[in-house]
Amino acid sequence: MAMEQASCVTIDSVEAIKPVTEQMAHMVHCPQKPHLHVFLSCPLQLWKWSYPLFTIMLVYASRCMIEQNLTKLGTEVKSNMFQRELLASQRVHWRKALLQALKDSKLILSTSNQKTWRMNLYPYLCLLDNHEYVDIMLQGLSNLQPSGESLLLMAKELGTRVYNKFCIRQKGHSQMVDKLGRIYYEYLQLLAKDTPATDVLPRERWSDLEGQFSTGPSLLGDDTHWPHVLVVQLGTFFVDLMVRELKVQNDILSPNEERKLIPVLYHMYTFRSNRQVGFIKPHPVLTQMLSGAMETKLTFDSYVMPMLCPPVPWTSPQFGAYLLTPTKLMRTVEGAIQHQLLLEKCQEHELHAVLDSLNQLGNCAWKINQRLLDMIISIFNEKGNEKLDIPPPVTEAPEIPRFKYNDQSYTSTEKAHLKREAVKAKKKVAEMHSLRMDALYKLSIANHMRDKVFWFPHNMDFRGRTYPCPPYFNHLGSDVTRAILLFAEGKPLGPHGLDWLKIHLVALTGLKKRSSLAGRLEYANSIMEDILDSADNPLTGRKWWINADEPWQTLACCMEIADATRSPDPTVFISHFPVHQDGSCNGLQHYAALGRDVIGATSVNLMPCDVPQDVYSGVAQQVEEFRTRDAEKGLKIAQVLQGFISRKVVKQTVMTVVYGVTRYGGRLQIEKRLKEIDDFPKEYIWDASHYLVHQVFNSLKEMFTGTREIQDWLTESARLIAKSGSTVEWVTPLGLPIVQPYHRTRNQLICLIHMRPDTVKQKNAFPPNFIHSLDSTHMMLTALYCYSAGLTFVSVHDCFWTHAVTVDTMNKVCREQFVSLHSQPILQDLSTFLLQKYCSGTP
Numbered sequence: 033m034a035m036e037q038a039s040c041v042t043i044d045s046v047e048a049i050k051p052v053t054e055q056m057a058h059m060v061h062c063p064q065k066p067h068l069h070v071f072l073s074c075p076l077q078l079w080k081w082s083y084p085l086f087t088i089m090l091v092y093a094s095r096c097m098i099e100q101n102l103t104k105l106g107t108e109v110k111s112n113m114f115q116r117e118l119l120a121s122q123r124v125h126w127r128k129a130l131l132q133a134l135k136d137s138k139l140i141l142s143t144s145n146q147k148t149w150r151m152n153l154y155p156y157l158c159l160l161d162n163h164e165y166v167d168i169m170l171q172g173l174s175n176l177q178p179s180g181e182s183l184l185l186m187a188k189e190l191g192t193r194v195y196n197k198f199c200i201r202q203k204g205h206s207q208m209v210d211k212l213g214r215i216y217y218e219y220l221q222l223l224a225k226d227t228p229a230t231d232v233l234p235r236e237r238w239s240d241l242e243g244q245f246s247t248g249p250s251l252l253g254d255d256t257h258w259p260h261v262l263v264v265q266l267g268t269f270f271v272d273l274m275v276r277e278l279k280v281q282n283d284i285l286s287p288n289e290e291r292k293l294i295p296v297l298y299h300m301y302t303f304r305s306n307r308q309v310g311f312i313k314p315h316p317v318l319t320q321m322l323s324g325a326m327e328t329k330l331t332f333d334s335y336v337m338p339m340l341c342p343p344v345p346w347t348s349p350q351f352g353a354y355l356l357t358p359t360k361l362m363r364t365v366e367g368a369i370q371h372q373l374l375l376e377k378c379q380e381h382e383l384h385a386v387l388d389s390l391n392q393l394g395n396c397a398w399k400i401n402q403r404l405l406d407m408i409i410s411i412f413n414e415k416g417n418e419k420l421d422i423p424p425p426v427t428e429a430p431e432i433p434r435f436k437y438n439d440q441s442y443t444s445t446e447k448a449h450l451k452r453e454a455v456k457a458k459k460k461v462a463e464m465h466s467l468r469m470d471a472l473y474k475l476s477i478a479n480h481m482r483d484k485v486f487w488f489p490h491n492m493d494f495r496g497r498t499y500p501c502p503p504y505f506n507h508l509g510s511d512v513t514r515a516i517l518l519f520a521e522g523k524p525l526g527p528h529g530l531d532w533l534k535i536h537l538v539a540l541t542g543l544k545k546r547s548s549l550a551g552r553l554e555y556a557n558s559i560m561e562d563i564l565d566s567a568d569n570p571l572t573g574r575k576w577w578i579n580a581d582e583p584w585q586t587l588a589c590c591m592e593i594a595d596a597t598r599s600p601d602p603t604v605f606i607s608h609f610p611v612h613q614d615g616s617c618n619g620l621q622h623y624a625a626l627g628r629d630v631i632g633a634t635s636v637n638l639m640p641c642d643v644p645q646d647v648y649s650g651v652a653q654q655v656e657e658f659r660t661r662d663a664e665k666g667l668k669i670a671q672v673l674q675g676f677i678s679r680k681v682v683k684q685t686v687m688t689v690v691y692g693v694t695r696y697g698g699r700l701q702i703e704k705r706l707k708e709i710d711d712f713p714k715e716y717i718w719d720a721s722h723y724l725v726h727q728v729f730n731s732l733k734e735m736f737t738g739t740r741e742i743q744d745w746l747t748e749s750a751r752l753i754a755k756s757g758s759t760v761e762w763v764t765p766l767g768l769p770i771v772q773p774y775h776r777t778r779n780q781l782i783c784l785i786h787m788r789p790d791t792v793k794q795k796n797a798f799p800p801n802f803i804h805s806l807d808s809t810h811m812m813l814t815a816l817y818c819y820s821a822g823l824t825f826v827s828v829h830d831c832f833w834t835h836a837v838t839v840d841t842m843n844k845v846c847r848e849q850f851v852s853l854h855s856q857p858i859l860q861d862l863s864t865f866l867l868q869k870y871c872s873g874t875p
Contacts, residue, residue: 043480115324183310187267234345343394343489346387349375353489374769389812397520423467432457477505496808515584522606529836542581567594615830619690625854627738654731691800750798754791813849
């Protein structure tokens with residue numbers, strides 16, 4: 033609870049390692065002695081273990097080379113220190129200016145009787161100390177991207193920070209924290225490793241303890257969510273204050289003849305989807321100061337960090353996840369409150385299954401794969417590697433063309449070309465900065481957690497799909513993020529665990545997709561030399577792992593297999609490694625099951641087969657047959673496409689057809705894949721993508737006969753419901769009420785409950801959202817039955833994770849629950865619900 037009470041957590045940035053490892057290695061690099069450079073390029077951790085040897089080798093290095101590079105390094109360090117001190121002194125001035133401006137504004141608001149459309153913010157400016165509001169504003173300034181941020185988004189973030197800080201303070205002032213602490217301590221005994229197995233669910237245990245500690249304040253406290261309008265207006269007030277008061281001398285970084293104060297932030301307007309929106313952009317001077325300072329600390333709100341203790345179990349839609357920070361059970365579009373109203377109308381027992389599944393996911397304990405993390409950080413600080421999905425710094429971005437528009441030496445055509453190139457380069461710089469900062473956040477949080485056990489509390493979106501609450505670092509992340517996560521609890525591999533590790537490894541490589549499990553295992557055994565070489569010499573050996581679909585997870589799996597095979601007895605080797613079982617295009621699986629479509633079910637592995645079926649390869653093969661037929665008829669584009677139709681080209685479109693992708697969207701997806709093929713003639717890309725998207729849709733229509741009919745029925749039902757003025761609602765087989773939050777409104781601050789539904793969005797989104805809700809229901813059922821069987825279980829939507837020793841059990845539960853789910857009359861139940869909900873009389 034201490035971390036949550038702090039509201040903010042400051043951690044070391046992994047870039048702080050860079051001046052020591054990268055610059056120091058460069059400083060003593062001697063071209064005539066390559067072995068010295070190899071040694072000094074090793075991670076910092078090795079240096080402190082080999083300090084005497086390090087000292088000897090420093091003496092051995094060229095004295096003149098050291099002196100030359102020391103001078104260069106000293107200049108860079110002095111520049112960084114100067115910029116850092118300059119920024120710190122400016123923050124002192126900014127803090128004073130904001131404090132005084134806030135006091136003056138509060139005085140005016142407290143005495144003002146003027147009535148405007150805006151609500152009176154004065155009471156909300158008295159909830160915290162003035163310096164806490166200023167801290168929130170300065171944190172927002174530090175987090176602002178060089179490219180700027182939407183005013184609405186920035187205001188919402190500032191207002192939300194005030195709300196969360198106020199809620200935590202209120203709980204701290206009451207006796208609720210003491211009561212919560214006593215209940216939480218007793219609750220943890222249920223989750224301890226040495227606690228005997230019990231049939232009591234975490235939610236049930238917490239409810240029992242609440243009954244035992246019934247005296248005192250309610251644990252719900254007063255977490256009444258502030259209206260979205262209030263949060264945004266409060267945040268907007270702070271943004272206006274920052275734009276007005278934060279100033280800096282224009283010559284602070286470079287001489288200027290005319291010295292004057294300039295604003296640090298600018299309020300401007302830009303267009304997003306043909307709509308004019310407010311935008312806050314930092315002055316280049318501020319951006320230059322922040323980048324030049326190379327600050328070594330990052331500050332995060334405590335509720336975006338992984339928890340260092342197990343989450344509080346969800347016991348109702350109003351209570352769960354974090355101990356003190358208020359959290360919504362269901363993520364929704366801001367301003368939409370229908371979801372909360374539906375959840376509150378539910379009987380208590382109707383949501384128990386959903387809440388218990390969220391608790392099961394959140395109670396999984398994690399730890400960091402430190403060996404892999406150190407390797408990734410070293411590459412990150414050595415200018416990254418795009419092939420390995422480690423973004424390079426912005427300094428590696430292409431140079432932005434500079435030219436004066438009035439320069440007569442350029443023709444109008446050259447100016448137009450340079451302008452396009454400049455726009456393209458600026459976009460590339462912005463993208464690279466965004467990717468770099470995202471990786472910096474993830475790796476810094478992982479580094480901060482390297483010696484800790486931590487948890488990810490979960491909630492869900494309006495369709496019932498579950499997500500970890502911490503947004504930056506979690507197991508739903510990229511290949512890099514997933515590779516550095518391990519289960520905190522280890523289990524012996526058992527008789528088949530090592531085989532499952534090898535099968536999982538082959539799946540991560542993207543190879544042998546149409547091979548049986550036995551075939552994949554045989555292939556893994558045949559490449560053991562490459563697997564062991566990858567584990568032992570990941571960056572200096574044959575680098576077999578680099579060409580895998582998921583390279584970092586592949587490398588992590590190679591290391592786990594190497595450790596297990598070299599142990600005295602692999603069956604008792606304690607493994608913390610998560611093994612994944614991924615669905616075969618789950619959307620099509622649900623459609624095939626709903627329509628009892630035997631042919632479609634066979635192509636997505638719902639029917640027994642000797643070898644796994646791959647629907648993407650099947651569609652590619654069908655499209656190739658169509659292409660061959662058209663090429664023989666003399667169709668030019670079909671002839672051009674010979675040899676270019678592959679699984680990769682059609683996969684994304686096949687995967688998203690069941691989630692509502694249109695022919696236009698599918699064409700764009702295929703166009704992107706064709707552009708990635710170097711040998712494909714670029715002048716035919718539009719015609720080829722247009723041709724292929726039609727063939728993909730035709731192929732799916734032949735393979736899945738019932739899918740289109742079900743989709744059409746869902747779409748037409750939603751169109752009629754929306755046209756009547758209602759939003760589309762339904763209830764999942766687990767009893768979770770769902771409503772689609774799509775309304776016709778231009779003002780996002782207006783409460784959406786009374787707005788007319790957006791007919792187009794309602795009808796187009798119903799089929800994919802309904803399938804998503806079924807997919808989520810299946811995952812929740814699997815989670816509950818895995819908990820009953822004593823398994824560790826987490827999911828990334830349709831990809832289920834567990835220990836290697838329990839993969840067989842999880843697979844059995846997964847299949848049983850899919851059959852159990854589709855044994856219910858799902859479409860009949862939906863039809864009955866829609867008739868009762870939206871029809872005045874029975875047709």
